[in-house]
Amino acid sequence: MITAVNQGKAGTAMMGFASILNKEEIEAVVDFVRKEFMMDKKINTKYHTVENGWENHERYASAFPFALNEVPLDRPWDKLTAQQQQGKRLFMAGCVTCHDRARVESEGAVWESRPLSYPRNNYSHKTLPEVDAKSGATPYSVHEIAPVLLSLTEQEKQGEQLFQQNCAFCHSEDGTGKNWIGSFLEPHPRDLTGKSMKSITAQRLSQVIRDGLPGTTMSAWKSVLNESQIQAIVKYVMKAFIQNEEFKNEQPSAANH
Numbered sequence: 001m002i003t004a005v006n007q008g009k010a011g012t013a014m015m016g017f018a019s020i021l022n023k024e025e026i027e028a029v030v031d032f033v034r035k036e037f038m039m040d041k042k043i044n045t046k047y048h049t050v051e052n053g054w055e056n057h058e059r060y061a062s063a064f065p066f067a068l069n070e071v072p073l074d075r076p077w078d079k080l081t082a083q084q085q086q087g088k089r090l091f092m093a094g095c096v097t098c099h100d101r102a103r104v105e106s107e108g109a110v111w112e113s114r115p116l117s118y119p120r121n122n123y124s125h126k127t128l129p130e131v132d133a134k135s136g137a138t139p140y141s142v143h144e145i146a147p148v149l150l151s152l153t154e155q156e157k158q159g160e161q162l163f164q165q166n167c168a169f170c171h172s173e174d175g176t177g178k179n180w181i182g183s184f185l186e187p188h189p190r191d192l193t194g195k196s197m198k199s200i201t202a203q204r205l206s207q208v209i210r211d212g213l214p215g216t217t218m219s220a221w222k223s224v225l226n227e228s229q230i231q232a233i234v235k236y237v238m239k240a241f242i243q244n245e246e247f248k249n250e251q252p253s254a255a256n257h
C-alpha cells in the first residue's frame, strides 16, 4: 500500500504522492486506512462536517435515507411517508449530484448499446471534400489545437508554454474557450480571439491575469506566476490571439505600412 501511495497506479487516476507527502505522512495515512477501513471495518469517515464546510447538516435529515440507500429512490410517491416525500424532493434537488448511485428497486430495462452516428457541426458529405473525423467525433477537440506560430521570440515561446500549461485548460489551446471544460463554465471563459478582446491593452491584460475576475473562474495568478512569466503570457496572448492595433504598432515590421 505504501508503494501504491508513493508511486501511484499506472493507467489509473491514482496518482503518486511521493512529491507531496513525506515518508511519515504516507505511513500515517496508510496506517489509518488499514485500521479504520480494513480492520475495524468502519463504513466511512464522516464527510459532512463543519470542517468540510457543511454547517448543521442534520437539518437535511429527511434526505439521509436516500443518501444512505435505506429507501430506494424509485419507490412510488404514494408509498412514501410525508417526511420521506419531503426528503426525496430535497435529495433530488440538492444531493443527487454527488450521491448519484442511489439504490433503486427496479433497474429498468437493460438497453443494448449500439454505435450511433449523426451529422455534427453542420457536416455534410456534399459540401465537405474530406471527412472531418475530428469534429465529427467531438465538437470540442478541434479547439485543442494550438496555433502554429513561426518566429516567436524567446519571451513569446516561454509565454506559449505557460499559456498552454495554465490557461488552455479553460480557454482551450486555440484561445476560443470552446473546448469541453470551457463550454461548461458559467460564465464561459472569454474567447481571446473574439471581437470583445480587440480593445484590450497589454496593461489591462497583465492586470486581469494578475488579479483575476472576481465572481468568475478566472482566478488571480499573481501568487502562481511571477511578473516576468505574466509578461511572457501577455506577449504570447497578444501575438497568438488578440492581434489588435496596440500589438501591431509594437511590431518592428508594422513601421513600414
Ligand code: HEC
Residues within 6 Å of the ligand: 044, 045, 046, 047, 048, 049, 060, 061, 063, 064, 067, 068, 090, 091, 094, 095, 096, 097, 098, 099
Ligand atoms: C459535494 C458532494 C456532496 C453533496 C452535494 C452531498 N453529499 Fe453527502 N456525501 C458526500 C461524500 C463524499 C460523502 C462520504 C462518502 C460516502 O459516504 O460514500 C457523503 C456522505 C453522506 C452521508 C453519510 C454520512 C457522512 O457525513 O459521511 C449522508 C447521510 C449524506 N452524505 C447525506 C447528504 C445529503 C442529505 C445531501 C443533500 C442535502 C448530501 N449528502 C449532499 C458528498 C456530497
Ligand code: HEC
Residues within 6 Å of the ligand: 163, 166, 167, 168, 169, 170, 171, 185, 186, 187, 188, 189, 190, 200, 205, 208, 209, 213, 216, 217, 218, 219, 221, 233, 237
Ligand atoms: C479555470 C478557468 C480559467 C483559467 C485556468 C484561466 N481563465 Fe481566463 N477567464 C476565465 C473566465 C471564465 C473568463 C471570463 C469571465 C467573464 O467573461 O466574465 C476569463 C477571462 C479572461 C480574460 C478576459 C479579461 C477581460 O477583462 O476582458 C483574459 C485576458 C484571460 N481570461 C486570460 C487568461 C490567462 C492568460 C490565463 C492563464 C494565466 C487564464 N485566463 C486562465 C477562466 C479561466
